[in-house]
Amino acid sequence: MFIARISKGRTVREFVLCALIAPTFVCALWMSTFGGAAIDMLNVGGAEGVRATVIDSYKPEGALFGLLKELPLYEVVAPVALVLIVIFFVTSSDSGSLVIDTITAGGKMDAPVVQRVFWCTLEGLVAIALLLGGGLNALQGAAVSTGIPFTLVILVMCYCLWLALKREHAKL
DSSP: OHHHHHTTTOOHHHHIIIIIIHHHHHHHHHHHHHHHHHHHHHHHTOOHHHIIIIIISOOGGGHHHHHHHHSTTHHHHHHHHHHHHHHHHHHHHHHHHHHHHHHHTTTOSSOOHHHHHHHHHHHHHHHHHHHHHHHHHHHHHHHHHHHHHHHHHHHHHHHHHHHHHHHHHHHO
8 A cells, every 4th residue: 555655656667666666676685695695604614704693602693793894894784784674664564553553544645643643653552562472473473373364465466466457458
């Protein structure tokens, strides 16, 4: 819903390219570059930061910084990475709150600000409770357990989109 709102006025081709293909390509490039570097460092015998965080103490949340510690300019790159992570989480939370707020407001785009603040706060409190209650594993488990049923909804939505595009193509 958030992506649809910010993509208003774009063609389907632009949407697919900019919202689906480009981010997928960038993520694959990111994962293969940094993941490959970490695996290569582990195989060669270095990467004590990666070994300490991921393998020895099993703290995957520290893996990025463990890898960055092995690369040059850690003092510069680590704060930049931290700022980017914060921006990612704040943007994701804000987008999720916008969607929840729009749905609970009955589709109104200009819902009361207090309502949006309520959803942001509730979303943050749930995340804090999950992190305090079971750490990152509990938060990941909650995301997966709520995401699996939603996959069925997305598949139905994909089918409906395909039908709508087929009808629109027939009209043309």
